[in-house]
Amino acid sequence: MWSTIGEAGEFGLIARVTAQFPGTGDVILGPGDDAAIVTAPDNRVVATMDLLVEDRHFRRAWSSPEDVGRKAVAQNFADIAAMGARPTALLVGFAAPPDLPLSWADGLTEGLRAECARAGGAVVGGDTVAAETITVAITALGDLGGRPPVRRDGARPGDLIAVTGPLGLSGAGYALLEAGVLGPDDARRLVGDSAGGADPGWAACLREHRRPGPPYAEGPRAVRLGARAMLDVSDGLVQDLGHIARASGVAVDLDSAALVPDPALVEAAALLEQLGAARRAPVEHMLFGGEDHALAAAFPPGTDLPPQWRRIGTAAAPGPEGAVVTVDGAPARAGGWDHFG
Amino acid sequence: MWSTIGEAGEFGLIARVTAQFPGTGDVILGPGDDAAIVTAPDNRVVATMDLLVEDRHFRRAWSSPEDVGRKAVAQNFADIAAMGARPTALLVGFAAPPDLPLSWADGLTEGLRAECARAGGAVVGGDTVAAETITVAITALGDLGGRPPVRRDGARPGDLIAVTGPLGLSGAGYALLEAGVLGPDDARRLVGDSAGGADPGWAACLREHRRPGPPYAEGPRAVRLGARAMLDVSDGLVQDLGHIARASGVAVDLDSAALVPDPALVEAAALLEQLGAARRAPVEHMLFGGEDHALAAAFPPGTDLPPQWRRIGTAAAPGPEGAVVTVDGAPARAGGWDHFG
Helix, strand or coil: CCCEHHHHHHHHHHHHHHCCCCCCCCEEECECECCEEEECCCCEEEEEEEEEEECCCECCCCCCHHHHHHHHHHHHHHHHHHCCCEEEEEEEEEEECCCCEHHHHHHHHHHHHHHHHHHCCEEEEEEEEECCCCEEEEEEEEECCCCCCCCCCCCCCCCEEEEECCCCHHHHHHHHHHCCCCCHHHHHHHHHHHHCCCCCCCHHHHHHHHCCCCCCCHHHHHHHCCCCEEEEECCCHHHHHHHHHHHHCCEEEECHHHCCCCHHHHHHHHHHHHCCCCCCCHHHHHHHCCCCCEEEEEECCCCCCCCCCEEEEEEECCECCECCEEECCEECCCCCCCCCC | CCCEHHHHHHHHHHHHHHCCCCCCCCEEECECECCEEEECCCCEEEEEEEEEEECCCECCCCCCHHHHHHHHHHHHHHHHHHCCCEEEEEEEEEEECCCCEHHHHHHHHHHHHHHHHHHCCEEEEEEEEECCCCEEEEEEEEECCCCCCCCCCCCCCCCEEEEECCCCHHHHHHHHHHCCCCCHHHHHHHHHHHHCCCCCCCHHHHHHHHCCCCCCCHHHHHHHCCCCEEEEECCCHHHHHHHHHHHHCCEEEECHHHCCCCHHHHHHHHHHHHCCCCCCCHHHHHHHCCCCCEEEEEECCCCCCCCCCEEEEEEECCECCECCEEECCEECCCCCCCCCC
16 A cells, blocks of 8 residues: 555545545535535635644644644634634645655544544645645634624723633643653653653643644634624734734733633643743743633623633723733733744 | 845735735625635635645746736636636735745735736735745635536536637646746747747747636636536646546547647747657647646537637547547547646
């Protein structure tokens, strides 16, 4: 049998991928024609695209191909959910060297399949090409189901600021990988038994970094709860809330007492300190860590939030500093990412 | 001012691109939020994706950035038209080295804008990332306007096979570029005055290769004319009609007398022979040349085709050879592309 994607060939590879996606109720026409056809019962379609480039957005040494596939789906469908929409379909562009093991492509496909199953979407089309570097391009589509979309510019003074999903774990996981900790074995080698055994609590940070699990259903639910602004936390909580603040013309003040770190994050921060990595308090990971793919939203004052949503702050009319994000009234240092910086 | 995309930065680059796409009647929400929102009045959305990788799908020495942008749009919206749909929107992923001149990115944007204007669509979103190699990922969306989609599997014995748009010019243009002829100056240097002066007829082949102009409106029109199968000619006429033949379970016989080469193609073939390049008769370019982005379709017998559509053959029940494509009853050698071959 084939051992590389070059041996499988373009059509062989496409056949292997499409066999994993028999379709859903939203797929009118799947892969194999000039284009796919997907339901859009709302008369509007929500669409977003991300590129993932090897050694920029993932490393083969740090993530399995399943991890890469899951994360590629998660970060795109999280954007769909952040508009208040339901994920329906994906298109996947895959550029890779012909000598890439076919098992890697199969793993990627399995990751796409698994996260599509969580989100309720399906791969309906795409493209495969040869290139020096692995690049995964994902376009995600979604349906608003008659709901108004939730943009970034609708927050008003007095609104509650709330989040759903983990904060800071992915960023701490990334810091662990950078420090050489790909798993418990590395940690024991580096710091001994204090690393926490076979399944230490901090390992959840590695898992969240490799396989974020956005709370997709909370996007449409937030609309029903009256959300006036919402986004996917991808560049860090402070930076992303800054987008809502500026677009809406409000200041956002976060309440540090409400930013309760997950125990896994506390353990990860302690391990990072043992390892001599850059010191960051758990709450700093929560404020500035990227790639959480939690959802953050502004709700009208008095909204009765379900337990999945944690209130973490309040929007206010901007003061002399303008539409900024503060923590307990003090400026939050702006971290974040510029992909060409 | 900035001279490279690295200096402009991710957000500066996005701002430059989005300024060129103020939107159309189909754009409900353009770039700048988690996702875009596009009209889908038909309740179904047609979607397709292509990746273009530098030195695989285009060369900076052969094509201007405007050319690359136009072609990227054209090949994707041609797929939308080939389903019988109207182009509505694009998402564009752009991976490039930070030291890429900003003028190149601006040229690409201008090419995207110009071809979107021809097709009636708009760029509504995308992603920009740093990478070693320029990669352009395009997702195109379209609307069926209440029409049934035209797939590849509906041709029946007796159907007319017809095409609209140029055949063979792009492939001949590619052969000229491979032979070192980027324009009239190169041709004069290589073969002297017989190359044909400042604007020789064969130059149309270079133009078609660099900037194909698919007949978008003919896709929906073909549906109204009753087309039962249709596709975009991207891999070569014989190979692509082979897809219709196999999917529909018919044999397709082309009539060589109906395959009348464009004068530009005749001139290009003569120049290629003068240059000592691989000999191909004009009709061979028409049968096997890729990237034409013409539309080919099967229509019921007796369909009164408008002049934009040329009848080139007939579908028949498959004989002992199966669902093959023949020319005047003889086997057509199968050319075409395998992207990992």
